[in-house]
Amino acid sequence: MAEQHNTHSKAQEEHEEHIGIPGYLVIFGILVVGTILTYFVATIDLDWIFPGANTLVALLIAFTKMTFVVLYFMHVRWQSRLIWLTALSGFFWLAIMFAFIMQDYLTRTSGTFTN
């Protein structure tokens, strides 16, 4: 990313249009399709694959939608590495929180919530 920026002239950078209106409409279309897909996939029973497959598919679609929003609507694709790092750190710490808390709860005996 940094090298790429250096090859741009200052004037080019100031008038950077990112992906323009057609590009934004394409991203919008992807998000709408993803939403409709989430809705209909949820009505199909995928438990024959493995229990909880529905949730996995729903989350995969949600992550895809989020990636498009972050990269294009939030312009992270054209930002410096420092902003990439900042954005990714949020998800990194979130993953640590999920992992450490669940390694506790999933290894407890089931007697904890009896009431």
Add this chain to the structure above:
Amino acid sequence: MAHAVDTHEHHYHPPGLQHQFEDMKQQEESVSIGMWVFLVQEIMFFGGLFTVYLVFRSRFPMAFAAGSNHLDAFWGGLNTLVLIVSSLTMALTVYYAQKGNRNMQVILIILTMFFGTVFLGVKAIEYTDKYNHGTVPVDGWNKRIPEGGTQHSSPAEHSTLTLPFETKASAADAEPHESEAVHPNPQGRFRIEDKDLELVKQAQEGNYLTGSEKIGYFSNGQGSLPNGQIDEAKFRDKVRIFFWIYFVMTGLHALHMIIGLGVMLWLLWRAWLGSYTAEYFSPVETAGLYWHFVDIVWIFLFPLLYLLGRHFLHGGGH
């Protein structure tokens, strides 16, 4: 220091540039970093709630599925689309701010605010529906539906359990609605329906309950109930956990929307004055980052709250 002052006096200086930055590029990046650090904090803030969701759902998946099936996936899906449209108008606002097009900025900010308001309106419809059907997770905070559907069946309860925002007449007003007449709720309690119990029975017969569920739904203090009998009150309390999570998460998300609308109002005023040009548009970009973040939270809330139990219905509607 003296040199810096000198530079400012003799060289061209973009109008939006603060004195501590070298140029607009550096200033824009600093603003973006600051906003992203705030958003990372927001990720952790909502992340705590998602962790609560993860812990309880991994324990009591059928109670969550039963609770989820009380939510209306149509309204949730519609709201997802409404937020995506508002994200598009927000992204286009930034686009036109970068071009210094004042009129398009104003129009698109108004559109963004319109869709944000539609979202909150749909939320209000949904919350009202939860109140009417007794799925607000606090006993006494739901609509009171008298026994037998007559107004004077239990006057004592009506006189003591009228909410502040209700008149006694409206509290006692038993709508001649068939399903409500069948399920009276004179004290406005949190309640579940027979179909929720059937869902658990189905899971019990299919033998796919978790260990926590076997203890949490089917036992008392002494051990399992005879003949695989369910303890309805204990199961209801697990569904209640789902509705607490639903109201806290969607409520905090709605609060973010309200704050976002306030930010948009300020942005509208500044854009109206023509403050943003191709050289200076950081506030629009920053407000956009916030708006898109709130959209992303909803992208996850929609499938995790509204859709998680749909596939158990086998094609049946709500």
